[in-house]
Amino acid sequence: NVASLLLARAMAREQELALRSALGADRGKLIRLLLTESVVLFVAGGTLGMLVASWGVNALRSFGLSGLPRAFDVRLDGTMLGLTLLCALGAGLLFGLLPAVSASRGDAAGALKEAGARGSAGRRTQRLRSVLVVTEIALAVMLLSTAALLIKSFGRLEAQNPGFDPDHVVTARVDLPDRKYDSPQKKTAFHDAVVAALERQPGVIAVGATDVLPFIPGNFNQGSYSSPDLVLPPGSPQPHGRIHDVDIGYRRALGLTLLRGRWFNDTDRLGGRNVCVVDQLLVDHDWPGQDVIGKRIVRGTGGPGTAPAATIVGVVAPIRTEGLDQPLGKETIYFPLDQGRGDFSTFVIRTSRPTASAAAAIRAAVREADPDLSVFDLKTMNERMDDIVQPRRAPMVLLSLFGALALLLAALGVYGVLAFSVTQRRVEFGIRFALGATGRDIAGLVLTQAAQLVVIGIVAGLAGYLALSRVVGQLLFDVSAVDPAMLLVAPAVLALAAFLATLLPVRRATQSDPMIALKAE
Numbered sequence: 149n150v151a152s153l154l155l156a157r158a159m160a161r162e163q164e165l166a167l168r169s170a171l172g173a174d175r176g177k178l179i180r181l182l183l184t185e186s187v188v189l190f191v192a193g194g195t196l197g198m199l200v201a202s203w204g205v206n207a208l209r210s211f212g213l214s215g216l217p218r219a220f221d222v223r224l225d226g227t228m229l230g231l232t233l234l235c236a237l238g239a240g241l242l243f244g245l246l247p248a249v250s251a252s253r254g255d256a257a258g259a260l261k262e263a264g265a266r267g268s269a270g271r272r273t274q275r276l277r278s279v280l281v282v283t284e285i286a287l288a289v290m291l292l293s294t295a296a297l298l299i300k301s302f303g304r305l306e307a308q309n310p311g312f313d314p315d316h317v318v319t320a321r322v323d324l325p326d327r328k329y330d331s332p333q334k335k336t337a338f339h340d341a342v343v344a345a346l347e348r349q350p351g352v353i354a355v356g357a358t359d360v361l362p363f364i365p366g367n368f369n370q371g372s373y374s375s376p377d378l379v380l381p382p383g384s385p386q387p388h389g390r391i392h393d394v395d396i397g398y399r400r401a402l403g404l405t406l407l408r409g410r411w412f413n414d415t416d417r418l419g420g421r422n423v424c425v426v427d428q429l430l431v432d433h434d435w436p437g438q439d440v441i442g443k444r445i446v447r448g449t450g451g452p453g454t455a456p457a458a459t460i461v462g463v464v465a466p467i468r469t470e471g472l473d474q475p476l477g478k479e480t481i482y483f484p485l486d487q488g489r490g491d492f493s494t495f496v497i498r499t500s501r502p503t504a505s506a507a508a509a510i511r512a513a514v515r516e517a518d519p520d521l522s523v524f525d526l527k528t529m530n531e532r533m534d535d536i537v538q539p540r541r542a543p544m545v546l547l548s549l550f551g552a553l554a555l556l557l558a559a560l561g562v563y564g565v566l567a568f569s570v571t572q573r574r575v576e577f578g579i580r581f582a583l584g585a586t587g588r589d590i591a592g593l594v595l596t597q598a599a600q601l602v603v604i605g606i607v608a609g610l611a612g613y614l615a616l617s618r619v620v621g622q623l624l625f626d627v628s629a630v631d632p633a634m635l636l637v638a639p640a641v642l643a644l645a646a647f648l649a650t651l652l653p654v655r656r657a658t659q660s661d662p663m664i665a666l667k668a669e
Contacts, residue, residue, distance in 0.1 A: 187237060194236025198229060277568070281561040282605040285642060288554035289609025292638035294620050295551040298544035300634055301624040305537055310362065311467030311476075313403030314529035316353075318497045318506040319361055321525040322514060332418070336486060338517050342495065343397065345513035351501035352509070356398030357485060357492040360390075362469045363532040364525075373481060376457060377443040378434055389430060389479040390469070391447060393491050396484075399464070401496040402529075409441045409462030417486040424458040427466040430479030445481060458483065471536045473625045496529075503528055543623055555642060558605075559649040566598055566653035577657055587658035594654045602646045606639045 202224055329335045339357055346355045360369050372386045380387075398404075399411045407428060416423050424445055431440050444457040466476045485492060499506045511523050527535075534541075570577075577590055613620075614630065621629035 183241060187241060190236045191233065194233050197236075198224070198232055201232075277565055278601055281558075281565050281601055282608065284554075284561045285558045285602060285605025285646075286609035286612055288551070288558040288642055289606055289638050290613045290616070291547060291551040291554045292641060293610070293613045293635055295544065295547040296634045296637040297620065297624055297627055297629065297631060298540075298547055300631070301627040302537070302540055302544050304626040305472050305540060308468070308472040310472060310533065311405070311465050312362070314533055316498055316500060317402065317529035318499060318503055318510065319494055319525075319527055319529060319532065320497075320507070320510045320514075320523045321361075321494045322521055322523060323493070324521070328520075335491070336418075339395065339485065339492060341517035342513045343395070345516050346495070346497060346509060349499075349501075349506075349509045349513075351499050351505075353498040353500060354397050354400035355498075356395055356401035356496040358392060358394045358398050358402075358494050358496065359491045360392050360469075361494045361496070361532075362402075362467060363471070363529075363536045368469060370478065372448060374446045374448070375434070375444055376446070387434065387479075389481055390477070392480065392482050393485050394482050395486075395492070398482075398496060401498045403498070404467065405465040407463045407465055408439075409460070411462055411464075412482075412484045416484040420487070422456050422458040422487055423461045423484065425462040425464055425482040426460055427464050427480045429466045429476055430481065431463055433479050447481075447483065458487075472533065473537075473540065540623070540625065551638075555645055558642060559645040562598055562601060562646045563649040563653065565601065566594060566650055567656075569597060570594060570653045570657045573657075590657050591654045594657050595650060598646060598650045602643055606642065610635065610639070 324335060324338065329338065343355045343357070346352055369391050370388065371391045372388050373391065374387065378387070394412075396412045396414065396416070399406065409425070411425060412423065415421075426440065426445070431438075434440075435443065440460050440463065443460050445460060446457045447455040464482070466480065468474060468476060469480075470477065495510060497506055497510065501509075507526050510526065514521055514523050577585075580590060613635070617629040627634070
């Protein structure tokens with residue numbers, strides 16, 4: 149776009165440069181003149197860009213990019229300022245050199261004669277400017293197509309069912325030091341004290357605790373299990389799944405769906421019958437089509453020293469634990485906190501109160517149970533889910549912004565080409581009007597020129613996108629990289645922007661007075 153505009157500017161001054169050359173100006177001086185002007189424009193633009201960037205860095209977080217690696221370290225400093233101005237200076241030299249050389253190498257007599265004859269740029273110049281605009285349109289199509297697919301992909305991702313209800317759920321983690329809490333009984337006593345304090349708070353619907361919470365990267369427990377009621381084929385590997393210690397309130401607090409049987413109750417404590425709850429994935433894997441209520445599961449390999457068998461009393465729906473874009477994963481077994489090792493690290497609170505008040509209540513309850521402990525990683529469940537999808541949100545937002553910028557630049561490029569063309573063809577339009585052409589005929593000529601640029605650019609852009617679609621497909625979720633409907637969005641948006649960009653040049657072309665245009669020549 150910049151090269152096209154500078155080329156148009158240089159060609160518009162072709163007669164001025166020819167006159168300077170006729171009066172004895174050296175070609176090198178003419179080139180330096182144009183280069184100096186373009187460099188000044190670029191440096192001024194780079195300086196203005198730095199001012200916009202100072203706002204843009206702060207806006208990153210509002211666009212949902214705070215989860216990018218080292219996002220909070222992104223800032224403007226002397227190095228960035230120097231690099232930006234250096235890039236502006238280099239771009240000014242690079243994109244100003246070609247138009248300067250092109251405009252200064254024509255012969256003076258021919259250019260001056262051309263001013264009186266037709267006043268238009270040569271075909272080579274027009275072709276070069278058209279190539280630049282077509283390239284710009286093609287790049288805009290590629291960016292917009294990718295952004296459209298990422299937006300659809302992200303919408304599909306957010307629509308995924310995590311298997312529980314994350315709304316109005318606040319989570320907080322605590323670290324129980326082994327030196328002080330060296331027995332399951334001490335851990336259970338602390339747990340009961342915090343839960344009792346939270347349940348007394350107004351607006352609290354349910355309180356639970358677990359050793360592992362979904363959507364905390366790398367925070368999951370897995371292990372082998374066995375069952376005296378499960379007959380494995382010879383040579384089969386030991387069953388392996390996720391094993392969680394949870395309390396009675398965990399199901400209501402997180403919003404798990406109970407499919408069959410029951411959840412844990414007050415009878416499922418240390419000294420009572422050992423029980424467990426499994427998810428539907430385990431049922432489908434180990435006992436497909438069977439009623440698993442009453443079957444037994446052993447935590448571990450079942451060898452000497454392993455825990456006693458636990459009877460399955462319920463089945464819950466499986467949940468996603470590592471991300472909305474990840475499969476449901478391994479089968480899961482839930483053991484009562486009081487019958488397990490008493491290990492837990494996270495409280496889960498479902499509340500109708502605002503997050504801030506719920507957070508204060510959690511801190512107060514922990515402080516009341518043990519003044520030496522503190523709460524950390526306090527977040528709502530929706531915030532944890534947002535953190536997980538951040539790597540997918542960031543490319544979508546950035547490419548959408550870049551696509552919008554490319555769309556604007558492409559529209560400006562189309563406008564620049566047509567505006568310059570209309571100016572250069574004013575004699576032609578005057579003659580056509582004098583010979584009986586109507587405004588509709590002139591508008592058709594301008595629109596045809598614009599349509600040729602846009603169609604060629606769109607075709608080239610779609611071809612370029614298809615060549616890179618395999619790379620784009622790695623960023624998508626549940627969306628094909630060659631989704632026909634989404635690939636039509638970018639061309640449609642760009643065609644509309646190009647049409648709007650042609651309105652002013654078309655208006656100027658159709659409202660020009662043929663007598664004034666002919667007399668001016």
